Every structure is written in C-alpha cells, then in structure tokens.
Amino acid sequence: MRIDALKYRTEDNQDIIIVVDLQVGYGYQNNNIWQIVDIGYKSSRQRKYTYLSTTIRDRYEYRQLDQKEREQYVKEKYIEFVGEDKLKEAVMEAWKSIKPDLENLVFVKA
Numbered sequence: 001m002r003i004d005a006l007k008y009r010t011e012d013n014q015d016i017i018i019v020v021d022l023q024v025g026y027g028y029q030n031n032n033i034w035q036i037v038d039i040g041y042k043s044s045r046q047r048k049y050t051y052l053s054t055t056i057r058d059r060y061e062y063r064q065l066d067q068k069e070r071e072q073y074v075k076e077k078y079i080e081f082v083g084e085d086k087l088k089e090a091v092m093e094a095w096k097s098i099k100p101d102l103e104n105l106v107f108v109k110a
Contacts, residue, residue: 001021001022001024001098002019002020002021002037003019003020003021003022003094003097003098004017004018004019005018005019005020005090005091005093005094005097006018006086006089006090006093008086009044013043013044014041014042014043014044015041015042015043015044015049016039016040016041016082016086017039017040017041017049018036018038018039018040018082018086018087018090019036019037019038019039019040020034020035020036020037020090020091020093020094021034021035021036021037022034022035022094022098023035034091034094034095036078036087036090036091037053038051038052038053039051039052039053039078039081039082040052041081052077052078052081053074056073056074056077061073062074
C-alpha cells in the first residue's frame with residue numbers, strides 16, 4: 001500500500017513529497033516492512049513532481065552497482081536530499097494515516 005506520507009515546502013519554495021510503502025507479510029514471513037519508495041520535488045511554479053528515483057536511475061554510477069550497493073546508494077541520496085529526520089517523520093505519518101480509529105467502528109450486518 002503506497003501512501004503519500006509527508007508533504008511540505010522548504011525555505012526555498014520547493015514542494016517535497018515523500019512516498020512510503022507498507023509491505024504486509026503473510027505466511028512464514030509474518031512481518032510488515034515500511035519502505036521509503038520515492039521522493040518527489042518541484043518548484044512552486046511547476047505543476048508536476050519530478051521524482052528522485054528517476055534522476056538516480058539515469059546516472060551511470062548507479063547503473064554499475066550491484067543490488068545491495070544500489071540500495072545503499074539510494075538510501076544515501078534520500079538522506080542527503082531531505083535528511084534522516086524527515087524520512088522517519090514520513091514513516092510515522094504513514095503509520096498514523098492507517099492507524100484504526102476506535103471511536104468510529106462500523107459493524108457488518110449479519
């Protein structure tokens with residue numbers, strides 16, 4: 001499940017959106033994994049977001065890495081772009097958005 005978790009504007013009027021993915025494990029892998037999928041950015045005059053993953057994938061230095069090194073490279077670029085505190089805040093906002101609201105429970109008719 002993909003969630004546009006955190007949207008904010010930087011001091012230089014750049015809109016940032018951090019997209020978080022929740023992978024729910026079933027069966028023998030009964031654990032949930034939160035994953036930072038992408039970071040979108042645009043200036044205040046643009047209409048469409050440019051996503052960091054597309055600009056990273058276009059670089060030759062990324063293409064020559066193996067899978068583990070690519071994951072580390074992407075992580076470093078995400079932290080460099082928005083900071084680790086904003087990434088953690090995005091995961092917490094994603095969790096809050098799917099947290100159940102116990103005050104408004106709805107029961108199915110039998």
